[in-house]
Amino acid sequence: MTLGLAENRQLSEADVLAAPKIMTPLPGPKAKAIMDRDDKVISPSYTRGYPLVMARGQGAVVQDVDGNTFIDACAGIAVCATGHNHPRVTAAIQAQAGQFLHMSGTDFYYDGLPTLAERLQSTMPVYTNPQGVDCQDYKVFFGNSGAEAIDGAMKLARYHTGRQNIVSFYRSFHGRTYGAMSLTASKATHKKRVGPLLPGVFHAQYPFHYQEPMGKNSCDTAQACLQWFEQNIFGRLFPADELAAIVVEPIQGEGGYIVPEDCWLLGLQYLCKKHGAVLVADEVQSGMGRTGKIWASSHVAGFAPDIMTSAKGLASGLPIGAIIAKAHVMNWVPGVHATTFGGNPVACAAAIATLDCLEGRDGEANLCDNATAMGARLMAGLRAMQQRVPHIGDIRGRGLMVGVELVLDPIAKTKAKALRDAVVDAAFYHGLMILGCGENSIRFSPPLVITEAQIDKTLTIFEQTLTEQIAQHG
Ligand SMILES: Cc1ncc(COP(=O)(O)O)c(C=O)c1O
DSSP states (O other), X not given: XXXXXXXXXXXXHHHHHHOSBOOSSSSOHHHHHHHHHHHHHSOTTOOOOSOOOEEEEEBTEEEETTSOEEEESSHHXXXXXXXXXXXXXXXXHHHHHTTOSOOOTTTSOOTHHHHHHHHXXXXXXXXXXXXXXXXXOEEEEEESSHHHHHHHHHHHHHHHHSOOEEEEETTOOOOSSHHHHHHOOSOGGGGTTTOOOOTTEEEEOOOBXXXXXXXXXXXXXXXXXXXXXXXXXXXXXXXXXXXEEEEEOSSBSTTTOBOOOHHHHHHHHHHXXXXXXXXXXXXXXXXTTTTSSSOGGGGSTTOOOSEEEEOGGGGXXXXXXXXXXXXXXXXXXXXXXXXXXXXXXXXXXHHHHHHHHHHTOTTOXXXXXXXXXXXXXXXXXXXXXXXXXXXXXXXXXETTEEEEEEBSOTTTTOBOHHHHHHHHHHHHHTTEEOEEETTTEEEEOOOTTOOHHHHHHHHHHHHHHHHHHHHHHO
């Protein structure tokens, strides 16, 4: 009888240095056996691509159950910020687990909640409060996931403003609960046969100059999108004084790793301020050091969202989500919002340790700095590759949130979706784990501990795979 316990063994330094190393056909025999069992009992709504059956990980390397090793350039969809099995995070989890696992933070107190909230507060932009004082006063609500944080942010926006209408953007992804799904507008499949969705949600244009230019350059496109918003949302759908919130990803994630112009984000902030609405920045994917700063929003001078949502990398892999709001905005009264598990003490401990690593405290390497340096190395390598491989149409991103858009023809920018899917799949068989995003892009979102040597191997395998697949797909 199996106890369901993994063999307790860590990857050796030699295994990590030698990665990737493929020793069996993929999937190997042990992986195949687990996949067959999984197929019988796990929800068919999951979208598994290539057959990775994970056994253990170390940093940016994962090993499957048959002993094959891979370079992980997706980090469990931008989650494992500090990499797999980071000693500081693991020690924090073990220490807290040895004290207590749960004591519902919405009913009782424990130190992890204010400690983590204080740490998050210190990462947030300074803003001018309604009394005209510059401050960093924020309050935090802890939940368990990104979608839950988004749903809570929608509730908070409606509660605070007393208004109902919320605008998000085409191609955005905010999660799978009904509120988050209503904001999401990336793939119609997400909404197949599950409507009706939440009323009072509308969608606007997100600037994407490469594929959807609305002027000569990306600044023109950004300005045109702001005009589109005013003309179509306020002019045709509802009056500006009925807007509760705009919800925006500061870098669009699932939609294609699209980086908007700063002036567009500042323009949205201006519209919210002018009309008494709140601006919600969804930093679930772009936050926690991924872009080289704790928040992608912090790259934009003068940008201070009223509400921010975080999850994914927040606790390096344990489930937690956060709504971080300006103190006067989080003015809901007891009972309006709560959750049993939110801000679980073990997840809080992991999140505090994660922030220690991102900020380089107590002798830890500063992972934000590493994300900046390794992101620059990855981008430079991809740009050099673009000279050799014209199917690389666009390269974009910040830090270690890097997207590559594949096209059949760099002039017409014809979207190469089949090629993209084939490259993602084939890279795995060469030992590199990547994921798609948007219609025809590939995302690189490795753990922030990734090394120079691992970035270089990532580039080599990516180019080899891309070249092979172009030869097969044209
Ligand atoms: C920007 C963004 N918001 C929200 C979510 C939803 O997060 P979760 O899957 O934890 O519910 C995601 C997930 O990919 C995301 O990328």
